[in-house]
Amino acid sequence: MTVDGAPTTRSGFVALAGRPNVGKSTLTNAIVGAKVAIVSDKPQTTRRAIRGVRTTPDHQLILVDLPGVQRPRDVLTERMQGRVESELRDADAALLLLNAEQGVGPGDRFIAALLKRAPVPVVIAVNKIDRCSKHETAVVLQAAADLEVADDIFPISARGGQGVQTLVDHLAGLLPPGPYYFPPEDRSDQAENVLLAELVREQVLRRTRQEVPHSVEVEVGEIEDREDDLIYVRAVAWVETDSQKGILIGAGGRMIRAIGTAARRELERELGTRVHLDLTVRVRKSWRTDERLLDRLGIE
Numbered sequence: 406m407t408v409d410g411a412p413t414t415r416s417g418f419v420a421l422a423g424r425p426n427v428g429k430s431t432l433t434n435a436i437v438g439a440k441v442a443i444v445s446d447k448p449q450t451t452r453r454a455i456r457g458v459r460t461t462p463d464h465q466l467i468l469v470d471l472p473g474v475q476r477p478r479d480v481l482t483e484r485m486q487g488r489v490e491s492e493l494r495d496a497d498a499a500l501l502l503l504n505a506e507q508g509v510g511p512g513d514r515f516i517a518a519l520l521k522r523a524p525v526p527v528v529i530a531v532n533k534i535d536r537c538s539k540h541e542t543a544v545v546l547q548a549a550a551d552l553e554v555a556d557d558i559f560p561i562s563a564r565g566g567q568g569v570q571t572l573v574d575h576l577a578g579l580l581p582p583g584p585y586y587f588p589p590e591d592r593s594d595q596a597e598n599v600l601l602a603e604l605v606r607e608q609v610l611r612r613t614r615q616e617v618p619h620s621v622e623v624e625v626g627e628i629e630d631r632e633d634d635l636i637y638v639r640a641v642a643w644v645e646t647d648s649q650k651g652i653l654i655g656a657g658g659r660m661i662r663a664i665g666t667a668a669r670r671e672l673e674r675e676l677g678t679r680v681h682l683d684l685t686v687r688v689r690k691s692w693r694t695d696e697r698l699l700d701r702l703g704i705e
């Protein structure tokens with residue numbers, strides 16, 4: 406409280422960086438307390454910067470869940486990297502997530518080098534400590550310190566919750582004083598169709614496992630109130646080859662029906678109403694290099 410009794414709030418942006426699969430989505434959900442970022446055991450699920458908003462009486466912490474940072478390889482990853490750099494410029498702090506199970510590798514060093522140039526304080530969280538002994542964790546904490554990028558390093562388990570509160574308290578302390586950016590009830594500012602597309606994509610990945618790589622993108626074109634208590638959602642799953650399309654559709658359409666049913670349930674849970682999901686599969690050869698499609702999909 407200030408002298409005149411008005412509450413002092415802190416608010417700002419924390420840019421979350423880390424190799425694919427380190428647990429960025431799981432941590433985002435743990436911090437925000439809702440399912441805003443999709444979680445999958447496949448690397449590189451998160452292509453868009455998905456923001457989660459945590460609001461408490463004294464702070465609003467806006468997490469920017471960065472796409473997996475990689476060396477530029479094609480148009481998509483160059484764009485992703487551009488996005489990472491601009492998010493860092495606009496952030497109040499950066500959080501580098503490491504995987505305790507895997508230790509510090511070249512990918513982590515690459516991101517750390519990028520973060521060294523960030524004009525904001527950098528914090529490291531070493532995740533998945535539930536999978537490691539105390540000694541193994543200590544070794545990774547030391548390797549994290551040796552990156553010489555962060556002043557503070559926190560061991561956590563995003564899945565189990567261990568250490569998450571301490572980390573959040575520290576991050577909140579790095580935010581500048583200021584009013585809230587979003588209404589307190591908001592947990593994500595994503596356009597609804599992007600969020601729904603992520604939920605559908607999660608089901609596609611879950612069911613197709615290794616067979617269909619990360620070349621699947623989902624676009625939600627239409628969300629329409631059809632009648633009381635029923636929302637019509639039209640989605641297209643874009644793949645790169647005819648054989649991927651075949652896998653997604655499956656023998657006699659079994660796979661696409663299973664994906665559709667599971668995705669519809671997720672959408673119903675999200676929207677709190679019955680959903681009619683119209684899901685089609687289309688082939689778009691090398692969409693990764695198609696700037697116009699990337700724009701339409703909201704990948705900047």
Ligand SMILES: Nc1nc2c(ncn2[C@@H]2O[C@H](COP(=O)(O)OP(=O)(O)OP(=O)(O)O)[C@@H](O)[C@H]2O)c(=O)[nH]1
Binds near residue numbers: 424533534536562563
């Ligand atoms: N044991 C354990 N597993 C975890 C923990 N945090 C995340 N995971 C698992 O690690 C896998 C990847 O987690 P995600 O949250 O999807 O990782 P991500 O960094 O968002 O991945 P991308 O979006 O692909 O970059 C999932 O299977 C999670 O359940 C943790 O603290 N402990």
